[in-house]
Amino acid sequence: MTLNTTIRTVTDRIIDRSSDSRTAYLERMAAARDKGPARAHLSCSGQAHAFAGAGTDQQALATGTAGNLGIITTYNDMLSAHQPFERFPDLIRAAARETGGTAQVAGGVPAMCDGVTQGEAGMELSLFSRDVIAMATGVALSHNTFDAAVFLGVCDKIVPGLVIAAQTFGHLPAVFLPAGPMTSGLSNDEKAKVRQAFAAGEVGRDALMAAEMAAYHGPGTCTFYGTANTNQMLMEFMGLHLPGSSFVNPGTPLRDALTQEGAKRALSLSALGNDYRPVCEILDERAFVNGIVGLNATGGSTNLLIHLVAMARAGGILLDWEDFSEISDITPLIARVYPNGLADVNHFHAAGGLGYAIGTLLDEGLLHPDTSTIAGDGLALYTQEPKLIDGKLTWQDGAGASLNEKILRPASDPFQPTGGLKRLTGSLGTAVMKVSAVAPEHQVIEAKVRVFDDQDQIKTAFKAGEFTEDTIFVVRFQGPKANGMPELHSLTPVLSVLQGRGMKVALVTDGRMSGASGKVPAAIHVCPEALDGGPISKLQDGDRVRVDAQTGDLEILTEGVLERTPAVADLTSSAFGTGRELFATFRCAVSSADAGATVFGG
Incomplete structure (x- = not known):
């Protein structure tokens, strides 16, 4: 071929x-x-140090022929x-x-x-x-x-x-x-249903724990x-x-x-x-x-x-x-x-x-x-x-044919003609979305934003019943330089519940959402990140944004946003505790997400 x-x-x-x-x-x-092979060039003392714990393999190591x-x-x-x-x-x-x-x-x-x-x-x-x-x-x-x-x-x-x-x-x-x-244990779909029921207050923690233990067993x-x-x-x-x-x-x-x-x-x-x-x-x-x-x-x-x-x-x-x-x-x-x-x-x-x-x-x-x-x-x-x-x-x-075409199909007759990932670009920056699990009717949303600097703020507002209309949730100051770019996967049950109630919702973040991001559209890894003064740092509650995974657009629709002064977040809570103080140098040196979010010559 x-x-x-x-x-x-x-x-x-x-x-x-x-x-x-x-x-x-x-x-x-x-x-x-x-x-x-460098071991043959080591000093006798160096070789002895390297081989001392090798037991019956010492002689083979010392001769250097194996x-x-x-x-x-x-x-x-x-x-x-x-x-x-x-x-x-x-x-x-x-x-x-x-x-x-x-x-x-x-x-x-x-x-x-x-x-x-x-x-x-x-x-x-x-x-x-x-x-x-x-x-x-x-x-x-x-x-x-x-x-x-x-x-x-x-x-x-x-x-x-x-x-x-x-x-x-x-x-x-x-x-x-x-x-x-x-x-295989409890199916992933059943586990997800229990998580959503717990997020909605329909079941207790005992049911949640039982489901998780049956899945990860x-x-x-x-x-x-x-x-x-x-x-x-x-x-x-x-x-x-x-x-x-x-x-x-x-x-x-x-x-x-x-x-x-x-x-x-x-x-x-x-x-x-x-x-x-x-x-x-x-x-x-x-x-x-x-x-x-x-x-x-x-x-x-x-x-x-x-x-x-x-x-x-x-x-x-x-x-x-x-x-x-x-x-x-x-x-x-x-x-x-x-x-x-x-x-x-x-x-x-x-x-x-x-x-x-x-x-x-x-x-x-x-x-x-x-x-x-x-x-x-x-x-x-x-x-x-x-x-x-x-x-x-x-x-x-191998078998040469799929044994279950509900799971695995030939490339000539696929589930969909394009892959599972989409790059989004526009006035809000550059991001990516996993669209393979997102239904077509959820891949385009134009709505007002609610802006948060922490995922726990969304959970608190959800429990207070604040979300009643189509909403694009913006979670910023979650990029690699801000706090190491943590995954926001724990938001999935909350957003799934809202989507299940008939609301159109999407997540836009300079953080991560991982391979378990599920059925809610999530424009993630937004670059430039908020800490670098990217457009995501200039959004305010009520601004309108368009997320379109079909055309690849990530646009701010409200005029004048880019002329605003970038927001400043208090990141001191991410500087210490649970070992985070040891990684200050990493946060200063890390490259942007689109450059690999690496400290190696970013």
């Missing part, structure tokens, strides 16, 4: 835009590669998605020994959960945790004694942070090993299609997972076999072998375009409009939200997974999953087929699915 013209044009534009920075990056990676695999783990046992990683290092070490190599845990990095910190002060550290993860991984790999690395991570900021770090050490092969989703990733599972999709589309490995449940024989095979694959790709595949060569411009196509085709999380920009920049590749928008316009939406449908990721996987999604998009010329991956040359390898037959891991052709 001939590559789609828009895909080719956007890719060429990214290559041209990134020429200088990409060339400089690849030159740095070539220099690092030419130095070879490949040494660095493990970066985000294990902790308070978060379901990362609890399964407790067992992974032993599995990886055993697999490495089978191939004559060694493996060491290079370091552990933090992993926090937006679901736990939602609406709490800790959420203001969430976005910054991505860059902390990248830094911590850099420290772990700085011992420079590894020939390849495996990365154990799943959730929202964690995979992007690990990818940023992997690209910083881009001369090494990198394999990402997921934990997999928890088995065991080890593994949350089963809705939010940022965590979008990350897993990307790692397959971009060639850093083994084919078909993203949505295999934890604690199963197949999951363990994939973990061990991933370790062996990482060592086989090192410069010591005959198939050297450093991550700097896998994550090229084509791989990132494939990731953007996957994001749109599956209705993935809007958080990735920030993360993919930051991830790409770590490899000298410059992405722009215009790239996302143009690709969205020609990418069909082929999946309906909650909140863009009733199915969860386990149902999606059973219907054909990522293997079918990649295959049907390849058939329509919407993906670069010739990318390098950890599985080999060509993305067609990712149309296969893993099987454990008589204890042996093998890959077979």
Whole structure:
């Protein structure tokens, strides 16, 4: 199939835009590669320090003839998605020994959960945790004694942070090993109904707690299609997972076999072998375009409009939200997974999953087929699915057809002809919206605004019965420079209740809303943010605004707004407590959302 013209044009534009920075990056990676495995150049004392805890692997490490695999783990046992990683290092070490190599845990990095910190002060550290993860991984790999690395991570900021770090050490092969989703519990749709009933005062906290515990009930990733599972999709589309490995449940024989095979694959790709595949060569411009196509085709999380920009920049590749928008316009939406449908990721996987999604998009010329991956040359390898037959891991052709077209459809006959993300621009600035879950009748709203500087103010006003007409809710001073750009996901039940009462509502914010933003139109990541004096800082109650996800317009309709003096917010409450004082430097240095909201050379 001939590559789609828009895909080719956007890719060429990214290559041209990134020429200088990409060339400089690849030159740095070539220099690092030419130095070879560093542990052989360490002093005897340095080597002794590095190998002292390696037990029976000490001799193999000391001779320097065997490949040494660095493990970066985000294990902790308070978060379901990362609890399964407790067992992974032993599995990886055993697999490495089978191939004559060694493996060491290079370091552990933090992993926090937006679901736990939602609406709490800790959420203001969430976005910054991505860059902390990248830094911590850099420290772990700085011992420079590894020939390849495996990365154990799943959730929202964690995979992007690990990818940023992997690209910083881009001369090494990198394999990402997921934990997999928890088995299905209470459906996401039923859980959402209980949340809305609680927000409306119709049920008590005991009913809410029971519903949440029935939904989040065991080890593994949350089963809705939010940022965590979008990350897993990307790692397959971009060639850093083994084919078909993203949505295999934890604690199963197949999951363990994939973990061990991933370790062996990482060592086989090192410069010591005959198939050297450093991550700097896998994550090229084509791989990132494939990731953007996957994001749109599956209705993935809007958080990735920030993360993919930051991830790409770590490899000298410059992405722009215009790239996302143009690709969205020609990418069909082929999946309906909650909140863009009733199915969860386990149902999606059973219907054909990522293997079918990649295959049907390849058939329509919407993906670069010739990318390098950890599985080999060509993305067609990712149309296969893993099987454990008589204890042996093998890959077979996928079903070749969707097994449930209510969940997963061919790209030639999609749920809708365009992707799940929309870029909005106009006199209010630039923003993005996840439209895949928003019904067409809710995608356009022109109304008066109510302006808030804090999401709790909206909840208080809602309980007081203040909202009785169509309203655009503006929540500002929530950008990365103001308070770390926390998610405002806890507003979803309130806004959903109002929309359910027949009101037209929308959210406009310089904060985030994530992949769980649901059915309410939300123009998020507004740039410039309020703290930078963007137009959002000049709005007042009663001004009229138009949010149009169909035409991509984000317009202030009231005259004279842009001539006003920007509002000033008291942000002292976001400066201290729950560790926020430790991140003052981040708030000062962070770039805008459309530049990746990163502290790395924003």
